[in-house]
Amino acid sequence: xxxxxxxxxxxxxxxxxxxxxxxxxxxxxxxxxxxxxxxxxxxxxxxxxxxxxxxxxxxxxxxxxxxxxxxxxxxxxxxxxxxxxxxxxxxxxxxxxxxxxxxxxxxxxxxxxxxxxxxxxxxxxxxxxxxxxxxxxxxxxxxxxxxxxxxxxxxxxxxxxxxxxxxxxxxxxxxxxxxxxxxxxxxxxxxxxxxxxxxxxxxxxxxxxxxxxxxxxxxxxxxxxxxxxxxxxxxxxxxxxxxxxxxxxxxxxxxxxxxxxxxxxxxxxxxxxxxxxxxxxxxxxxxxxxxxxxxxxxxxxxxxxxxxxxxxxxxxxxxxxxxxxxxxx
Ligand SMILES: O=C(O)CCC(=O)C(=O)O
Ligand SMILES: [Fe+2]
Numbered sequence: 001x002x003x004x005x006x007x008x009x010x011x012x013x014x015x016x017x018x019x020x021x022x023x024x025x026x027x028x029x030x031x032x033x034x035x036x037x038x039x040x041x042x043x044x045x046x047x048x049x050x051x052x053x054x055x056x057x058x059x060x061x062x063x064x065x066x067x068x069x070x071x072x073x074x075x076x077x078x079x080x081x082x083x084x085x086x087x088x089x090x091x092x093x094x095x096x097x098x099x100x101x102x103x104x105x106x107x108x109x110x111x112x113x114x115x116x117x118x119x120x121x122x123x124x125x126x127x128x129x130x131x132x133x134x135x136x137x138x139x140x141x142x143x144x145x146x147x148x149x150x151x152x153x154x155x156x157x158x159x160x161x162x163x164x165x166x167x168x169x170x171x172x173x174x175x176x177x178x179x180x181x182x183x184x185x186x187x188x189x190x191x192x193x194x195x196x197x198x199x200x201x202x203x204x205x206x207x208x209x210x211x212x213x214x215x216x217x218x219x220x221x222x223x224x225x226x227x228x229x230x231x232x233x234x235x236x237x238x239x240x241x242x243x244x245x246x247x248x249x250x251x252x253x254x255x256x257x258x259x260x261x262x263x264x265x266x267x268x269x270x271x272x273x274x275x276x277x278x279x280x281x282x283x284x285x286x287x288x289x290x291x292x293x294x295x296x297x298x299x300x301x302x303x304x305x306x307x308x309x310x311x312x313x314x315x316x317x318x319x320x321x322x323x324x325x326x327x328x329x
Contacts, residue, residue: 083227227277
């Protein structure tokens with residue numbers, strides 16, 4: 001690894017625009033503050049308090065439980081059983097969603113100077129994952145194009161998410177990622193390593209591939225059964241907001257190879273997964289990988305104050321009630 005890259009990685013580590021998270025991470029390292037903060041989160045994420053925080057969202061959902069189709073049930077059953085479900089835009093039909101339109105919008109977004117500069121420099125403006133170039137970024141720079149709204153806030157998607165979580169969820173994160181190709185000798189970091197996401201007790205994630213993804217350009221991988229309620233839920237488990245990373249050799253030692261699932265698929269592959277289970281992905285070596293990423297969490301989630309703006313704000317009136325709830329509209 002050259003010096004330039006080492007310096008870049010160090011800067012990226014400390015330059016995080018997501019200030020609140022950074023402050024929390026630092027405070028959590030300072031004794032005795034760390035103990036107090038830990039106690040606070042332990043209490044917040046205890047079953048009882050978490051349910052209390054989510055009482056309203058749960059009641060809202062119970063008042064109007066949607067009638068789910070077979071394909072929606074199949075996603076929910078797979079997530080309960082394995083933690084991951086792979087399908088495609090052609091199989092999981094989403095009304096009003098136009099995949100070509102989304103691709104056009106994404107291509108336009110990525111033509112901007114801001115993005116092209118980052119790709120050329122091989123370094124994202126944002127900390128941590130310096131190899132992921134984001135269309136929106138943490139402080140949303142761009143309004144969400146309608147083609148993406150038609151996917152992420154679509155009734156069928158939101159009902160599936162809420163059906164799995166058992167409450168009205170919040171869209172706490174969405175973006176389009178361009179994973180720049182990595183050199184083999186660059187160390188694995190962040191979500192290239194096995195981990196559980198840490199923002200909440202329950203998390204539903206959606207990934208849509210916008211490029212063909214094979215073995216060599218960063219498929220999402222999942223250790224089946226490690227999601228909450230799964231057969232292997234306690235394996236390297238932790239409590240939010242702590243984030244645990246697991247070494248490859250450790251996990252391979254403990255879990256039989258038949259429980260590892262790799263999401264290989266062409267552009268248009270749609271993946272739903274419970275991000276509290278152990279997963280990794282995005283180490284693109286042979287070519288770049290472009291994906292839509294969205295996280296749905298609960299009212300208890302940390303860092304959930306992002307309020308997404310729509311490129312066509314009048315479209316809000318056409319959204320279902322649970323979709324409006326998801327974006328706090
Ligand atoms: O980039 C990927 O495939 C996985 C990213 C990840 O860990 C996540 O979205 O939680
Ligand atoms: Fe993750």
